[in-house]
Amino acid sequence: MVAKVGIGIVGGGYMGKAHAVAMSAVGAVFNTNLRPSLEMVCATSKASAERYRVAYGFHRATHDWRVLVNDPSVEAVVIASPQETHLEIAEAAMRLGKPVLCEKPLGASIEDGARMVELAETHGVANMVGFNYIRTPASQFARKLIADGEIGDVTWFRGEHTEDFLADPETPANWRTTGQANGTMGDLAPHMVNAALALIGPIDRLIAEVETVHSTRPGGDVTNDDHGQFMCRFENGAMGQLYFSRVAHGRKMGYAYEITGTKGAIRFDQEDQNAIWVYRSHGDEATRGFVKVLTGPAHPDYLPFCQGPGHGTGYQDQIIIEARDFLLAIETGQPVWPTFRDGHDVNRVIAAAMQSSRDKMWKNVSHF
Amino acid sequence: MVAKVGIGIVGGGYMGKAHAVAMSAVGAVFNTNLRPSLEMVCATSKASAERYRVAYGFHRATHDWRVLVNDPSVEAVVIASPQETHLEIAEAAMRLGKPVLCEKPLGASIEDGARMVELAETHGVANMVGFNYIRTPASQFARKLIADGEIGDVTWFRGEHTEDFLADPETPANWRTTGQANGTMGDLAPHMVNAALALIGPIDRLIAEVETVHSTRPGGDVTNDDHGQFMCRFENGAMGQLYFSRVAHGRKMGYAYEITGTKGAIRFDQEDQNAIWVYRSHGDEATRGFVKVLTGPAHPDYLPFCQGPGHGTGYQDQIIIEARDFLLAIETGQPVWPTFRDGHDVNRVIAAAMQSSRDKMWKNVSHF
Amino acid sequence: MVAKVGIGIVGGGYMGKAHAVAMSAVGAVFNTNLRPSLEMVCATSKASAERYRVAYGFHRATHDWRVLVNDPSVEAVVIASPQETHLEIAEAAMRLGKPVLCEKPLGASIEDGARMVELAETHGVANMVGFNYIRTPASQFARKLIADGEIGDVTWFRGEHTEDFLADPETPANWRTTGQANGTMGDLAPHMVNAALALIGPIDRLIAEVETVHSTRPGGDVTNDDHGQFMCRFENGAMGQLYFSRVAHGRKMGYAYEITGTKGAIRFDQEDQNAIWVYRSHGDEATRGFVKVLTGPAHPDYLPFCQGPGHGTGYQDQIIIEARDFLLAIETGQPVWPTFRDGHDVNRVIAAAMQSSRDKMWKNVSHF
Amino acid sequence: MVAKVGIGIVGGGYMGKAHAVAMSAVGAVFNTNLRPSLEMVCATSKASAERYRVAYGFHRATHDWRVLVNDPSVEAVVIASPQETHLEIAEAAMRLGKPVLCEKPLGASIEDGARMVELAETHGVANMVGFNYIRTPASQFARKLIADGEIGDVTWFRGEHTEDFLADPETPANWRTTGQANGTMGDLAPHMVNAALALIGPIDRLIAEVETVHSTRPGGDVTNDDHGQFMCRFENGAMGQLYFSRVAHGRKMGYAYEITGTKGAIRFDQEDQNAIWVYRSHGDEATRGFVKVLTGPAHPDYLPFCQGPGHGTGYQDQIIIEARDFLLAIETGQPVWPTFRDGHDVNRVIAAAMQSSRDKMWKNVSHF
Numbered sequence A, B, C, D: 001m002v003a004k005v006g007i008g009i010v011g012g013g014y015m016g017k018a019h020a021v022a023m024s025a026v027g028a029v030f031n032t033n034l035r036p037s038l039e040m041v042c043a044t045s046k047a048s049a050e051r052y053r054v055a056y057g058f059h060r061a062t063h064d065w066r067v068l069v070n071d072p073s074v075e076a077v078v079i080a081s082p083q084e085t086h087l088e089i090a091e092a093a094m095r096l097g098k099p100v101l102c103e104k105p106l107g108a109s110i111e112d113g114a115r116m117v118e119l120a121e122t123h124g125v126a127n128m129v130g131f132n133y134i135r136t137p138a139s140q141f142a143r144k145l146i147a148d149g150e151i152g153d154v155t156w157f158r159g160e161h162t163e164d165f166l167a168d169p170e171t172p173a174n175w176r177t178t179g180q181a182n183g184t185m186g187d188l189a190p191h192m193v194n195a196a197l198a199l200i201g202p203i204d205r206l207i208a209e210v211e212t213v214h215s216t217r218p219g220g221d222v223t224n225d226d227h228g229q230f231m232c233r234f235e236n237g238a239m240g241q242l243y244f245s246r247v248a249h250g251r252k253m254g255y256a257y258e259i260t261g262t263k264g265a266i267r268f269d270q271e272d273q274n275a276i277w278v279y280r281s282h283g284d285e286a287t288r289g290f291v292k293v294l295t296g297p298a299h300p301d302y303l304p305f306c307q308g309p310g311h312g313t314g315y316q317d318q319i320i321i322e323a324r325d326f327l328l329a330i331e332t333g334q335p336v337w338p339t340f341r342d343g344h345d346v347n348r349v350i351a352a353a354m355q356s357s358r359d360k361m362w363k364n365v366s367h368f
C-alpha cells in the first residue's frame, strides 16, 4: 500500500532544489511504498523561501528552520543548507524522532559530526548523508564487483575529486573561499573519501599535503585550501593515492578512480558516468583489455530510469536514488547507508589529513 | 502565476512511465507556469492500468482511452501507446481541442501521420512529437552551433541510430519483429532522421537499402527490417549517409552523428551524451583538434538540472525537457517543435527510403 | 643465410623516403633472409636525385628511371613516383624480370592497372601494391578475427578514409587538385576500398556520389573530387557504407571502420592505430562491452618492433612490414598480397563508383 | 658532408635490438651528418652475439665487451646490457674518450651513477641516458607548452608508469624479481621521474611508500618491489603525486601524466602516444574543453617520420630520435640531454624515495 510522507527541506539552493525534484519524481520512478508530499521549504529570507515554495511546489514556506522541523506535517527532514547549520537542525529533528537526510559533509567540523552520530544513535532515528556520486549505477556496480571478488584482492586505489570552479585566479573571493568546511578538503574531498571507504574499506593511515594556491583574490584573502592530496594505506593492505582540487583547469566533474586488484582492474570517471571500464586477467591475451561497459538494466538502480542500456542516467537521478533510500529509512525507521556514522568516518579521514598536512607526518586515522 | 493542468497519459509501459515521471518532475525543474496534475492513465487491461495508476501516482485509471480523452479533468493528452493507436487517440483528443504530445513515430504509416497533421491544423490545437534524443543539451547546442554558422556551410552529415536488442539471432520473435512501423526503419530511424532534418535541413533526394538480417527466429518469421541505410543529398547541398540497425552488436544507444562544414566539424555519440566534440579550423595548428566539450550551464536546458558543468543529464531528463515544451504548447495553444508536421516530414523521408529500397533508385523526398 | 639484394627506388618524396627508411631498417627488425642494399634513387632532376641519394644513403642517383630500372645492381624496383608514371616504370622492370613494389593506386587509370596486372602475370614476376594501412598489427588482427569467424557472419561494414588537407577553401590549387587519379577517389579511397575487400570480401554492387566541394581555389579551378561516398552490397551479403574526403575538417588520419557480425563487432580508427575495439556477444551482460585491445606481441607483426604490449607502432613501421613482404616476394619470386591484381580490384571498385556517380544508378562491380 | 661513425652496441636483447634498428634507420630519417656503421655487437655468449650480428647486420660480434670497447672501429658505444654492467663498460669507453649512450637506469645504484657522472665530466666525453618515452613528439610538445608558459605556473603534477607484466601472481620468479635495480622503482620509475623533472623541474622533497605485492612466486621469493608511490613538492612550488607498478592489471604502457597550471592543463597517456590533450582557460565557455591534439608536422621531431598529421609514430621511432641526438653528441663532442647527470638526478629522487619508504618520513632530495 502506498502512503504519504510529509517532507520538509531546509535550503532551496543548489541541493535544496535537487532534493525537491527528487522527492517529486522518486515515487513514480521506484514505485515506492512511501510517497513524499512536499510540505515545507525553508530558506534564509521570507522572500526566497516563498520563491522556492512556488518554484518547487511546496505547500508552505518559512525562513525559520525551527518552524519547519516542528511542524507536524513535516515527518522527515532534508538538510540542504550550509554545513554550519547541519548540527542544530539535525539535533532538533532527531529529538522529535524525525528521520534526517543531511547533505555532505556531516556538519561543519569533526566535532559537529561526532555529535550528530551520537544524537542519531541515542534517539534511534533514521539518518543518512547525501553522498550522491557513489549512487550511480556504475559506482554501485564497481562496489559489487569488488565485493564479489571479481578483481581479486585490491592492491591499489587512486581517487580524485577535481573541479575547476576556482581555477581562474581572477574569480573573486566568495563564501566558498573562507571557512575550512568550505575549502576543497571540507567540501569536495568527502565525496571521494566516501567512495574510497565504500569501495576499498577503512583507511588505516595516511600522509597529506594541503594548500591554498591563490591566497588572494579580487575582493579578499582566501583562508581555506584550494587543493590537497594524500597517500594512504587501507586496513586491508591496499595502498592508495587521493587528490582533491577546485583549481584543476579542465576538470568539470573529476570524480574518478582507478582500482587494481590481483585479478583485474576497474576505472571510472564521472565525466562519463554511464561507462565503467573493467579489466579481467583471464582469457585470450589477444582480445584482452579494458571493457567499456555502458550501464544498463543489468546494473544496480538503472532499470527504473530506462529499459534501454546506454541510454544514460544523470546527476539528478543520483539524488532520486538517494531519495528512494531515504524513504526506505523513513519506512523502516532504520539508518540507511551512508549513515551519519559513515559521514563521520569520512570526516575523521579528512581531519587526519588536515593534521598530517600541518605536522608533515603519517597519521593513524583511528586516532581521529 | 502557477496553475494546474490535468494530464492524461495513454500507455503505462516504457514511455508511459517516462512521461509520468517527467510530468511529476518538470514543474520543480523548470519552474513552469503550468503544473501537471496526473489525472488519468490508460492501459490495455483494467489490472495493468490500475497498477500504473498506483505506481506512477495518477488519480484515476482506465482501460479505455476514450474515457481518458473525454474526461473533463484531462486537459491534455500524452500518447505513449503503440503506433497503431496514435491516429485515433490523437484525433479524438484534437476534436475536443485538447493538446496532444504523441510518441514517435507519428502514426503507424505515412497516411496516419498525414491525417494527424491535417487534424492538428484544422483544429488549431497544440501538438508535438516525442523525439527526445534531440533534446539533450549537447544536441541542442549542436543545432545552435550550426545555425550560428560556427562550422560554416555543412558539406557532410553522417548519422546512425544503432542498437543491438535483436542482434542475437536466438532472441525469439515478438511484436517488434512484425509490422513495418515496428521495424528498424519504422521504430529507430525516425529519431535520427529527425536529427538530420533539425541539424542540417530538408533532404532533397535519397537512395536506400533496407533488409531483414535474421528472417526467422525462434517462435516465428520476422516480417520487418533489421537494418537499413541511405545516402542522401540535403536541399542546402550537403551530402549525407545514414544507417539504422537493431542488430548492431555492441551498440546500446548508437544515436550518433558527424557533421563537417567549411569551417569546422561536430561529432556526437549519445552513448556519451554529456560530451560534444567540436573542431574549428582556426588558431595555431599545433594546438588544434577536436575539443571535448562537457555540457554544462553554458549549454541549452542544462542549468535547471544542475549548476555544475560535467555533472551530467540522462535519458529521463530529455523527457523532462520535452514535458517543459509541451506545457508551453498547452499554455500558449501553439504547436511546439517538433510538431506533427515535423513528425510527418520524418515519415516522408522514411517512406521515400522504403520505396527506394524496393525500386533500387534515387527518390525525391518531395514526392512523398 | 643472409644475402644482399639491390633496391632501386623511383621517387624520393613522401613515399620514396618512407621506402628508403624501411629498406634500411627491415633487415634488423625482421631478421630477413634478404638484406636490401640501397643501390639507386631516381627523381625528376639531377639535383633532387642527388639530394635524396645523400639523405637516404643510396649509392647512386639518377634523374632517368630507365637508368635505374636497367642497372644490373638494381634487382628489385620500388615505384614511389606519381600515378602517371607507374605503368611504364613497372612495365620496363617486369620485362627485365625485376620484382616491383608499386605505390597505390595501381596506375593512373583502370586501364593502366589492368595492363600492369597483365604484364605481371605474363612475365611471372613478383609484384605488390603499397597499401600500407592494412598492415598495422591492429588491422591484420581484425582480418584474422573475421576470417576465424570470431564475430560470425558479417552483416555490416562502414569504412571511411578522411583527412582535411584541403578542407580550408583558401588552400591554393596545386597538382592534387587536378587529375582524377589525384582526387579523393583516386588518391585516398583506394586505401579504404582495399581494407573493405580484405576484411569483408569482394563487392557485388554499389551506388555512389562524388563531388567537388570547393570548385575554385586561389590559383585555379579544381577539376577533381573533394569527397565521395558509396553504399554497397558485398558478395557475401553484407551491406556497406563508405566515405572518402580530403575536406573533412578535424580528421587527420581518418582511416576508420566499423564491422558488425552475427556474433560480435569490431571498431578501428587509425588515429589511434594501436588500439582495436572488439565486442563479443557472449558472457555476462553486466560486464559486456567493447574491449579496447592494445596491440602487442599477441598480434600480427608486432613483436619484431617491441616486446612490450601497448608500446606502439607507427606509420613508418607499416612500411617496414610492407618491405618485409616485398623481400619475401623477391626471395620466392611469388606475388605477395596485395598484388597488382588486388590493386586492380580496388581500381575496379573506384571505376564503378565514378560511373555510378555519373549515372546515378547502382553498378555491378563485375562489369568493370 | 656525410661521414661514417662506427657504433658498438653491448647487448642484443630488447634494447640492443631497438638501438641497432635505430642506428640503421636514423640517417635516412633525419638526414644526419654522421651515418652509423654497425661495427660490433656484444652479448654474453659467443653464440648469441653471433646470432645478433647476423640478425641486426653488424660487421663483427664478441662476447667480451672489452673487445668491443677497445676496438678502433668502434667510435661510440651504446650500453644495452643490464644495469650491473653499465658502470664498468661506460668507464672503459669514456677512458678511451668514446661517447656513450647508456640505457636507463644509470647504473645499478646511486653510487654507480654518481661515479659515471664524475667520469663523464672528468673525461669530457659526450654522454646520454636512454629515456626514450620523453622523446615522443607529444611529450616534447608538452615540455615546450609548459616552458612557453602556455598553461601558466604549474600547480599540480600527477605521473605514473604502470605496466602489468608481473600482475599475475602465477608468473614465475625471474631475474626481474630480485635486485633493487630490477624492481619497479629501479626499472620503471626512472622513466616517469625523468619526465617529471623534464616537464616540471627539480623535486624539493618527497614522501614515499614502496612494497612487494606478491612476495613469493613459483620458483622463488621476490626480493624487490612490485609497486611504489610518492607525493612530492617541486622546487617551483608545484605539488605532485607519482605511482609506479609492474602489477597494474590492464595497463600495458601506462606512462601517463596530468599537469595543471594556472592557465590550463595537459593530459597524456602513452597508450595513445599520438595524442596530447590540452586545455586552455580562455575563450567562450560553451566551446571550452580539452582539445585532443593529434601529433603531426607541427610538433617536434614528427615531420621526418611522416608528412601527414595523425599518421602516428611508435616505440621504435622514439629510439630513432634518441639515436639522432646521440649522433649529435658524437659529432659535437658535447653531452646531450638527458646526460648522465640527468640520469643521476633521477637516481637521486629514487634513492630519496626508497629511504623515505623505509623511514616513513619526508626526505629532501638535495640530501641524496
Ligand SMILES: NC(=O)C1=CN([C@@H]2O[C@H](COP(=O)(O)OP(=O)(O)OC[C@H]3O[C@@H](n4cnc5c(N)ncnc54)[C@H](O)[C@@H]3O)[C@@H](O)[C@H]2O)C=CC1
Pocket: A010, A011, A012, A013, A014, A015, A016, A042, A043, A044, A045, A048, A063, A064, A065, A079, A080, A081, A082, A083, A085, A103, A104, A105, A130, A131, A132, A187
Ligand atoms: N551532494 C552534492 O553534490 C552537493 C552538496 N552540497 C551541500 O549541500 C549543502 C547546501 O549547499 P548548496 O545547496 O550548494 O548551497 P546554496 O547556497 O545553493 O543553498 C543554501 C540554501 O540554504 C539556505 N540557508 C542558509 N542558511 C540557512 C539557515 N540558517 N536556515 C535555513 N536555511 C538556510 C539558503 O537560503 C539557501 O536556500 C551544503 O552542505 C553543501 O556542502 C552542495 C553542492 C553539491
Ligand SMILES: NC(=O)C1=CN([C@@H]2O[C@H](COP(=O)(O)OP(=O)(O)OC[C@H]3O[C@@H](n4cnc5c(N)ncnc54)[C@H](O)[C@@H]3O)[C@@H](O)[C@H]2O)C=CC1
Pocket: B010, B011, B012, B013, B014, B015, B016, B042, B043, B044, B045, B048, B063, B065, B079, B080, B081, B082, B083, B085, B103, B104, B105, B130, B131, B132, B187
Ligand atoms: N521516444 C523514445 O525513446 C521511445 C518511444 N517509443 C514509442 O512509444 C510508444 C509506446 O512504446 P512503449 O512504451 O515502448 O510500449 P510498451 O509496450 O512498453 O507500452 C505500451 C503501453 O500502451 C498500452 N496500450 C497498448 N494498446 C493500447 C490501447 N489500444 N489503448 C490503450 N493503451 C494501450 C499498453 O497497455 C502499454 O501500457 C510507441 O509509439 C513507441 O514507438 C518507445 C520506446 C522509446
Ligand SMILES: NC(=O)C1=CN([C@@H]2O[C@H](COP(=O)(O)OP(=O)(O)OC[C@H]3O[C@@H](n4cnc5c(N)ncnc54)[C@H](O)[C@@H]3O)[C@@H](O)[C@H]2O)C=CC1
Pocket: C010, C011, C012, C013, C014, C015, C016, C042, C043, C044, C045, C048, C063, C064, C065, C079, C080, C081, C082, C083, C085, C103, C104, C105, C130, C131, C132, C187
Ligand atoms: N601509401 C601511402 O600512404 C601514400 C602513397 N602515396 C603514393 O606514392 C606515390 C608518390 O607520392 P608522393 O611520395 O606523395 O609524391 P612526392 O611528390 O612527395 O614525390 C614524388 C617523387 O617522384 C619523383 N618523380 C616524379 N616524376 C618522376 C618521373 N617521371 N621519373 C622519376 N621520378 C619522378 C619526384 O621527383 C619525387 O621525388 C603516388 O603514387 C602516391 O599516390 C603518396 C602518399 C602516401
Ligand SMILES: NC(=O)C1=CN([C@@H]2O[C@H](COP(=O)(O)OP(=O)(O)OC[C@H]3O[C@@H](n4cnc5c(N)ncnc54)[C@H](O)[C@@H]3O)[C@@H](O)[C@H]2O)C=CC1
Pocket: D010, D011, D012, D013, D014, D015, D016, D042, D043, D044, D045, D048, D063, D064, D065, D079, D080, D081, D082, D083, D085, D103, D104, D105, D130, D131, D132, D187
Ligand atoms: N628504455 C627502455 O624502454 C628500456 C630499457 N631497458 C634497459 O636496457 C638495458 C637492457 O635491458 P634489456 O634489453 O631488456 O635486457 P635483455 O635481457 O633483453 O638483453 C640484455 C643483453 O645484454 C647482454 N649482456 C648481459 N650481460 C652482459 C655482459 N656482462 N656483457 C655483455 N653483454 C651482456 C645479454 O647477452 C643480452 O644480449 C637495461 O639497462 C634495461 O634497464 C630495458 C627495457 C626497456
